[in-house]
Amino acid sequence: MTRVPAYFDAFLTAVAGGAEIDHVHLGHWDAPGAIGPARARAGFAQAQDRLSAALIAWLDLARGHLVLDVGCGFGGSLRTIRTCHPGVEVIGLNLDPRQLAVGFRRDRRRRNATWIAADACRLPFAGGMFDRLLCVEAAFHFASRRDFFAEAHRVLARDGVLVLSDIVLTRPPLPEEEVALLADGLEAAFGPWPDKWASLDAIGRDAEAAGFTLLVTDATANTEPSFHTIAPGRSDRPTSGDVLRELHRLGCLHYLYLRLDKR
Incomplete structure (x- = not known):
């Protein structure tokens, strides 16, 4: 079985202690250049809501x-869909039953929503079942984007759409030993991350091979203030986000919004 990213243990511990965490993804700022560290931390939850929206x-x-939220986390995006689009039915899917349990407990309506534990690369649904698929900041954890795209295409109806946010990393122009250290840091903090240096061209080829037309928006600059929050850069207490912040500083981290339309 594919393992769950270890950083979710900290989120789950925080939730068990009473923390209200809706999202575990980065945030979106419309004017990122004007956002300093203090404002980023203060407005992070709202920025996460904007990214989801x-x-x-x-x-x-x-x-x-009928919408499938793949890698639904604690169900924040799923709840947004139900609030803004009450006539839509949603299913939240996640590999980790613990996260699904949190989402289920917070689901106060329990109508037009289902929670299912399953692998994104082996979706347990009939062909053509869904009108839309959503996948927020999870695809880089999957064993294979190609397999996920093939499964998404299979379960989407005619004219179906998959929308996802994804982190794409360019191999940094550093000595091999430094690249290996960054890769090890990524795996330790955020793994599984099977294909760390997958290019956008390769992702596009996989999407096209699965039967999709791909549209891409680069939101790297808009998510940049997130790193003030997840990796504030305290040398006395390194955080798990430090490796992402370093890749971002090197210009090697690209945060993308992708829309895949079924052909």
Whole structure:
């Protein structure tokens, strides 16, 4: 079985202690250059809501749609869909039953929503079942984006749409031993990350091979203030986000919004 990223243990511990955590993804700022560390930390939850809302808007939802949220975490995006689009039915899917349990407990309506534990690369659904798929900041953890895209294409109806945010890393122009240290740091803090240096061209080829047309928006600059929050750069207490901040500093981290339309 594919392992769950270890950083979720800390989130789950915080939730068990009473923390209200809706999202575990980065945030979106419309004017990132004006956002300093203090403002980023203070507005991080709202920025996470904006990122989720931006991706949901790209789904072009309509009454009667059935939506699958792949890697749904604690269900924050799923709840946003249900609030903004009450005529839409949603299913949250996650590999980790612990995260699903948190989402289920917070689901106060329990209507038009289902929670399922399964692997994104082996979706337990009939072909053509869904109108839309959403996947927020999870695909780089999957064993294979190619397999996920093939499964997404299979379960989407005619004219179906998959919208996702993804982190794409360019191999840094550093000596091999330094690249290996960064790769080890990524795996330790954020693994599983099977294909760390997958290029956007390769992802595009996989999407096209699965039967999708791909549209890409680069949101790297908009997510940049997130690193003030997840990796504040305290030398006396390194954080798990330090390796992402370093890759971002090197210009090797690209945060992308992807829309894949089924052909």
